[in-house]
Amino acid sequence: MSILVVMEQLAVAGAPAWNRMSWETLAAGQQLARELQQPVSAAVLGSGIGDLAAELASQKLEHVYAVEHELLKDYTPDTYTAAVRQLVEHTQAGIVIFPHTYQVRDFLPKLATALGRVAVSDVIAHRVEDGKLVLVRQLFQGKLNVDVRFAGNPPYFASLQAGAYRADQLEGGSATVESFVPQLTAPRTKPLDMFREAQRAVDLTAAEIIVSVGRGIKEADNIPIVQKLADALGAELAASRPICDAGWLPMERQVGSSGQTVAPKMYLAVGISGAIQHLVGMKGSKTIVAINKDSNAPIFEVADYGIVGDLFQVVPALVEEIRKVKQ
Amino acid sequence: MKIIVCIKQVPARDSQLRVAPSGTWIQDADLTYEINEPDAYALEEGLQLKEKHGGEVVVLCAGPAHAAQTVREALAKGADRAIHIEEDNLGSFDPLSAARLLAAALAAEKPDLVLTGLQSDDLGYGQTGVILAELLGLPHATIIMQVEKQDGSIRVKRELEDGWFQHVEMPLPALLTIQSGINKLRYATLMGIKKAKSKEIRKMSAADLGVSPEGATIQLSRVYLPGRSKQTQLFEGPPKEVAAKLVEKLRFEVRVI
Numbered sequence: 001m002s003i004l005v006v007m008e009q010l011a012v013a014g015a016p017a018w019n020r021m022s023w024e025t026l027a028a029g030q031q032l033a034r035e036l037q038q039p040v041s042a043a044v045l046g047s048g049i050g051d052l053a054a055e056l057a058s059q060k061l062e063h064v065y066a067v068e069h070e071l072l073k074d075y076t077p078d079t080y081t082a083a084v085r086q087l088v089e090h091t092q093a094g095i096v097i098f099p100h101t102y103q104v105r106d107f108l109p110k111l112a113t114a115l116g117r118v119a120v121s122d123v124i125a126h127r128v129e130d131g132k133l134v135l136v137r138q139l140f141q142g143k144l145n146v147d148v149r150f151a152g153n154p155p156y157f158a159s160l161q162a163g164a165y166r167a168d169q170l171e172g173g174s175a176t177v178e179s180f181v182p183q184l185t186a187p188r189t190k191p192l193d194m195f196r197e198a199q200r201a202v203d204l205t206a207a208e209i210i211v212s213v214g215r216g217i218k219e220a221d222n223i224p225i226v227q228k229l230a231d232a233l234g235a236e237l238a239a240s241r242p243i244c245d246a247g248w249l250p251m252e253r254q255v256g257s258s259g260q261t262v263a264p265k266m267y268l269a270v271g272i273s274g275a276i277q278h279l280v281g282m283k284g285s286k287t288i289v290a291i292n293k294d295s296n297a298p299i300f301e302v303a304d305y306g307i308v309g310d311l312f313q314v315v316p317a318l319v320e321e322i323r324k325v326k327q
Numbered sequence: 328m329k330i331i332v333c334i335k336q337v338p339a340r341d342s343q344l345r346v347a348p349s350g351t352w353i354q355d356a357d358l359t360y361e362i363n364e365p366d367a368y369a370l371e372e373g374l375q376l377k378e379k380h381g382g383e384v385v386v387l388c389a390g391p392a393h394a395a396q397t398v399r400e401a402l403a404k405g406a407d408r409a410i411h412i413e414e415d416n417l418g419s420f421d422p423l424s425a426a427r428l429l430a431a432a433l434a435a436e437k438p439d440l441v442l443t444g445l446q447s448d449d450l451g452y453g454q455t456g457v458i459l460a461e462l463l464g465l466p467h468a469t470i471i472m473q474v475e476k477q478d479g480s481i482r483v484k485r486e487l488e489d490g491w492f493q494h495v496e497m498p499l500p501a502l503l504t505i506q507s508g509i510n511k512l513r514y515a516t517l518m519g520i521k522k523a524k525s526k527e528i529r530k531m532s533a534a535d536l537g538v539s540p541e542g543a544t545i546q547l548s549r550v551y552l553p554g555r556s557k558q559t560q561l562f563e564g565p566p567k568e569v570a571a572k573l574v575e576k577l578r579f580e581v582r583v584i
Binding site: 078101106114116119120121122134138145190192208244245246258259303305309310316322325 | 338340341343344346353421422423426448449450451452453454457458460461462466467468469470482485486487488489490491492493494495496497498507508542543544545546547548549550551552553554555556557558559560561562563564566567569570571573574576577578581583584
């Protein structure tokens with residue numbers, strides 16, 4: 001049951017470039033290959049991707065498939081589904097893995113459905129039991145984990161969460177590049193311009209200390225409570241998505257998969273439960289501190305220090321203590 | 328424009344979850360429920376499109392008897408009618424068979440636009456909408472932050488990673504999965520709640536629709552509390568006391584003060 005890793009490239013501004021999550025997925029593919037004693041290959045889709053395929057060939061892989069077509073230049077769910085489907089049928093791959101990107105979320109369920117399968121999305125870990133693959137994913141926004149097994153015949157599809165596997169564990173080698181030209185027809189959806197909206201006046205990535213606020217703050221009028229904490233620490237104020245959605249803080253202060261990715265010296269999360277979309281934006285922080293009333297909140301899984309308590313009592317007390325020692 | 332909005336009822340956001348003795352799901356006897364948050368935004372988007380362009384909003388919900396509460400709330404907010412696929416054993420349906428239920432219920436509806444939330448807050452597969460599009464043979468786009476109707480087509484704003492967006496155009500009928508924050512949610516008015524009482528809720532069962540959970544290609548074998556990846560120093564107690572303890576750590580271990 002061979003393994004196929006579908007890499008992702010995106011030409012956001014100019015030439016095709018890797019989505020770096022792809023390398024983590026490739027490392028996972030190599031690890032699976034060792035554990036299941038199966039060959040692993042990788043594929044890249046697009047138009048004008050020769051350089052990317054050549055770069056991929058320096059990894060320890062059986063084959064590199066350069067899936068090349070003019071209609072793959074811009075991503076559409078129709079063309080990418082058809083191309084990967086044909087490649088899976090051509091290679092007879094048993095396990096097909098993807099990085100859990102926004103693009104993969106857009107077409108992987110369609111691909112799996114077309115083949116009568118269900119993809120296991122957003123996998124955070126795996127193990128092999130009696131030669132069978134067991135995948136771990138999260139439920140209830142990270143409050144619980146679940147073990148998932150495949151039933152029925154391969155191919156099996158899965159997408160892997162950002163940060164779940166480590167790209168620095170890649171094994172180098174030399175693979176042959178095989179060109180694969182899929183049969184494609186014009187897609188129904190028409191991709192237009194890509195753009196960024198908010199002028200990023202605030203560069204959270206440059207901040208040494210970030211105080212970040214989530215739903216626990218309850219209403220806009222309470223934002224000054226955490227602003228005072230940020231001021232006391234000399235920190236930038238950031239927020240999880242719902243706070244910016246509600247307009248309580250500007251979008252440019254959003255940390256998470258759709259906002260900024262930060263790795264400050266200290267990240268202090270106030271009233272943030274820690275849904276995965278937020279965690280991927282901050283789990284690289286050197287030290288993580290969390291204040292939350294729910295001791296089971298997933299934020300505590302990544303925190304170095306935590307206070308279980310009511311933020312409306314804890315934060316003012318914290319501000320007072322910080323001012324005391326700073327005097 | 329005939330708009331179908333698929334909604335799901337999930338345990339309330341701040342629920343204390345406990346794993347059931349069977350180890351394969353949660354104890355759901357004492358939970359309170361609410362509409363899945365992204366679905367609330369999908370419903371709002373459907374209502375706003377109807378207000379702008381005319382037509383009808385039909386909510387479609389698969390869930391046990393208590394999901395009727397969420398269906399009624401959607402009608403109170405302004406949906407015209409509802410289809411409730413009443414099924415107690417929805418946990419045994421994988422995303423593909425759950426989408427088959429929805430597709431079968433939609434077969435006679437011939438919608439112009441189908442909206443779903445981008446993912447559910449309970450299972451979180453983020454797949455049902457896209458699977459449904461494939462089953463219905465519709466073009467789709469996911470994680471949508473804006474919908475503009477044009478003549479026979481729509482132009483949408485799709486969210487990408489890291490602050491990027493992309494416009495995408497597609498013909499109708501189509502399916503969109505809606506991102507939280509696309510619009511501002513409305514509250515049901517007293518008049519809306521009153522009107523909802525006389526709106527149609529068609530009930531059907533999985534058996535009526537000829538869909539069974541058999542042949543699932545993935546199985547959930549065990550549900551459990553995640554382990555901590557870090558050694559967390561956790562402080563509990565009077566606010567002043569825990570604040571002092573944390574500040575000491577921030578001074579002498581983290582060295583940020």
